[in-house]
């Protein structure tokens with residue numbers, strides 16, 4: 507089939523990788539560059555945290571999250587990423603005065619889902635074995651069935667892989683104004699396709715009147731003195747943060763974007779994505795002083811080595827979300843819309859795309 511995908515961010519790329527396997531011909535539209543650095547999918551920390559996210563999420567997020575975790579390995583290979591998936595679990599800790607909050611957090615997960623009963627409490631001694639540099643924390647929990655996708659590697663390598671595919675035409679810098687079944691409207695043009703996918707994230711407000719953006723800011727820090735090997739969360743009454751190690755940083759990524767930016771990694775350093783703020787606003791302007799103070803003081807309180815880390819980059823974007831913060835699939839004849847992945851895009855995209863295809867295109871009898 508001749509298929510259009512409008513929005514080549516996270517969902518658009520996951521769709522493209524799935525549809526190429528079936529032998530379709532694709533046109534990818536994006537209002538920005540094909541490097542994808544304007545998409546929320548580029549800003550994301552890429553955590554796959556079906557358990558930790560349960561506190562504020564519904565069990566459907568857990569179910570789709572677990573399914574996505576089964577699908578990511580093959581998907582990443584198809585995107586040309588061989589070192590972007592880590593499934594070593596998450597550490598959640600808190601300062602001594604906040605331990606009751608940590609206990610409450612874990613018990614709320616255990617009340618929501620049977621599998622959460624296996625979450626392991628680790629004392630300082632056990633923590634020292636898992637993460638030697640965090641052993642000074644008296645108590646933590648180890649969520650062994652979680653992980654992360656290196657979001658920046660996924661976006662960069664999928665750009666290369668998809669660009670080179672002869673069955674893809676990539677219409678970058680092309681803002682689509684309207685989408686109808688089998689039709690894409692942009693500028694003064696209307697193009698017809700056998701099927702159209704709307705994966706514009708926050709750019710789909712023209713269709714979804716109840717779509718909103720939730721601002722998120724992250725820092726990229728580099729240090730030669732810190733060695734944290736798995737995503738680590740700090741529970742705090744005001745500043746909840748995560749620290750996500752990026753094993754390979756920019757290694758092997760060669761994009762036009764890389765030539766311009768100053769964030770090629772210093773040899774011998776390790777990169778950490780630290781985030782994220784969550785602000786009910788669609789402001790995409792750079793990180794505020796308040797947010798950077800909060801994130802930086804919280805990360806320093808987890809590991810004092812961050813005092814000498816270098817701030818190499820800050821990123822801001824908005825998570826596309828509906829009122830219930832749940833993903834939405836709309837299937838019609840010759841048109842599928844996927845949106846509202848909120849703070850769970852990496853956790854959900856492979857499973858939600860699978861569901862959307864099974865209920866839409868693959869179910870089409872015409």
Ligand SMILES: Cc1cc2nc3c(=O)[nH]c(=O)nc-3n(C[C@H](O)[C@H](O)[C@H](O)COP(=O)(O)OP(=O)(O)OC[C@H]3O[C@@H](n4cnc5c(N)ncnc54)[C@H](O)[C@@H]3O)c2cc1C
Nearest residue numbers: 513515517537546547552553682707709722850851852853
């Ligand atoms: C700070 C932050 C941290 C995050 N951390 C995580 C995490 O740890 N784990 C996790 O699972 N998720 C995380 N997320 C969430 C995840 O990034 C999003 O859920 C996901 O990117 C949404 O995917 P999407 O494809 O719908 O939107 P996007 O990735 O934003 O892609 C939308 C694309 O559509 C294009 N577009 C928009 N309008 C138009 C138009 N009119 N015409 C053509 N193209 C258009 C855009 O340019 C963009 O490329 C995080 C998000 C943020 C902001």
